[in-house]
Amino acid sequence: MNPKEVTAKKNSxxxxxxxxxxxxxxxxxxxxxxxxxxxxxxxxxARTPYGTRSFDVVYKYTLQxxxxxFEMGCQLVILACNTASAKALRSIQxxxxxxxxxxxxxxxxxxxxxxxxxxxxxxxxxxxxATAGTVQSESYPLEIKKLYPEIKVSSEACPLWVxxxxxxxxxxxxxxxxxxxxxxxxxxADSQIDTLILGCTHYPLLIDKIKRYLPxxxxxxxxxxxxANSLANYLKRHTEMADKCSKNGTINYFTTExxxxxxxxxxxxxxxxxxxxxxELD
Ligand code: DGL
Numbered sequence: 001m002n003p004k005e006v007t008a009k010k011n012s013x014x015x016x017x018x019x020x021x022x023x024x025x026x027x028x029x030x031x032x033x034x035x036x037x038x039x040x041x042x043x044x045x046a047r048t049p050y051g052t053r054s055f056d057v058v059y060k061y062t063l064q065x066x067x068x069x070f071e072m073g074c075q076l077v078i079l080a081c082n083t084a085s086a087k088a089l090r091s092i093q094x095x096x097x098x099x100x101x102x103x104x105x106x107x108x109x110x111x112x113x114x115x116x117x118x119x120x121x122x123x124x125x126x127x128x129x130a131t132a133g134t135v136q137s138e139s140y141p142l143e144i145k146k147l148y149p150e151i152k153v154s155s156e157a158c159p160l161w162v163x164x165x166x167x168x169x170x171x172x173x174x175x176x177x178x179x180x181x182x183x184x185x186x187x188x189a190d191s192q193i194d195t196l197i198l199g200c201t202h203y204p205l206l207i208d209k210i211k212r213y214l215p216x217x218x219x220x221x222x223x224x225x226x227x228a229n230s231l232a233n234y235l236k237r238h239t240e241m242a243d244k245c246s247k248n249g250t251i252n253y254f255t256t257e258x259x260x261x262x263x264x265x266x267x268x269x270x271x272x273x274x275x276x277x278x279x280e281l282d
Contacts, residue, residue: 012246013038014231015069015077017062020048021166022201023080024269026109027251029224030078033232036247040072042279045257045265049162050083051131051200058133062088063096064281066106075244078231079108082130082199082223086110086137105241112230113197113223114143118151120219125152125192129182129210130199132157140199154193156186158200165202168268170209179209197221205269254279 016027020043027041044050044065050058062084069077079085085108092106117126128140134157141153160178164170187193194217198204204222211220235242253276255262262276 011038011248011250012073012075012244013040013250013252014245015039015066015072015074016041016080017065017069017077017084018043018079018081018201019050019061019083020045020162020202021265021269022162022203024266025201025204025222026078026080026224026227028270029228030231031251033228034235035249038246038248039251040069040074040254041251042069042254043256043262043266043276044281045255045262047256048166049131050081050087051133051162052159053083053133055087055137058083058087059091063092066092066096067100068279068281070100070104075104076241077104077106078227079106080201080227082109082201083133084108086134086139105238107231107234109201109223109227110139110143110199112226113199113221114140114147115230116226117144117195117197117221118148120221121151121195123192123194124150125154125190125194127186127190127193127196128153128155128199129158129161129186129196129203130155131162132159134199140197152190152192154186154189156182156189158182158203161206162200162202165205165268166265170205175206175209176213179206180213183210183213193218195219195221198223252277256281 014037016023042065047061066077079089089108135155144151144153164175253274255276256279259276259278266274
C-alpha cells in the first residue's frame with residue numbers, strides 16, 4: 001500500500017510521529033486503550049536521532065512529517081517524540097496549523113506527562129532523564145513550573161541511551177555502566193528526588209535496568225500510558241475530532257528508512273513482524 005491508497009480509502013487515521021522507533025512504545029499503549037481507531041505510524045528513521053539536532057532542524061523535519069501525515073488524511077497527529085514535542089510542537093501549533101488547517105490538531109507527549117506529575121511526587125522533587133535536545137529546551141521544567149511552581153526539577157541528558165537501545169545493547173552488561181552513571185548524576189544533583197520521568201520514548205526499554213539501580217522509594221514514570229490516557233480523554237472531550245477519526249482498527253507503518261531496516265529494528269520495540277512502507281520526503 002502506498003500513501004495515496006491510504007488516503008483513497010477515505011481513512012482519517014490518527015498520526016503517530018516519531019523521529020525513529022521510540023514512538024512505538026507510545027503507540028503500543030494508545031492502541032491498547034483505543035483499539036477501535038485507525039493509526040498511521042511514521043518514523044523518520046533516515047534522519048534519526050533528533051535528540052542531538054538544533055531547534056531549527058528538528059522543527060523543519062517535524063513539520064515536514066506532520067504535513068505528510070496530513071496529506072495522508074490524518075486530522076489529528078501525536079508527536080510521540082519528546083525532542084519534537086520540546087522543539088517543534090509550539091511553533092507548529094501556533095504558527096503553522098492556523099495556515100495549514102485550523103481544524104486539525106497536533107498534540108505532544110510532554111503536557112500529558114507533566115499534568116499528572118503532582119499526583120506522583122510526594123517530596124516535590126522530580127528528575128528528568130531525556131535526550132540532550134529535550135534537556136536543553138527546558139520544556140519540562142518550564143511546563144512543570146507553569147502548573148506546579150512548588151515542584152523542583154533536575155534534568156540529566158543521557159545521550160548514549162538511544163544508540164544503546166537502537167543497537168539492541170540495552171539488555172547487555174555494557175548498558176549498566178551508562179544507566180548507573182546518569183542515575184548517579186541526577187541523584188547527586190538532588191538527593192530528594194522521588195520521581196524520575198523517562199522523558200524519551202526509547203527509555204521504557206531500559207526500565208528494568210533503571211529500577212535495578214534505584215532506591216525503592218523512587219517512582220519511574222514512563223509516558224506511554226499517560227499519553228494514551230490523555231488522548232482518550234481528549235477524544236472524549238472533543239467529539240467533533242473523535243467523529244472525524246476513522247475507526248476500523250488498522251495500523252499502517254511508514255518509514256523514511258528502508259523497510260528491511262525498519263522491520264529489524266522495530267522488532268526491538270514491538271513483538272511480531274512489522275511491515276512498513278517506505279516514504280520519501282521531498
Ligand atoms: N524519540 C526521541 C525522544 O523521545 C529520541 C530519539 C531521538 O533522539 O531522535 O526524544
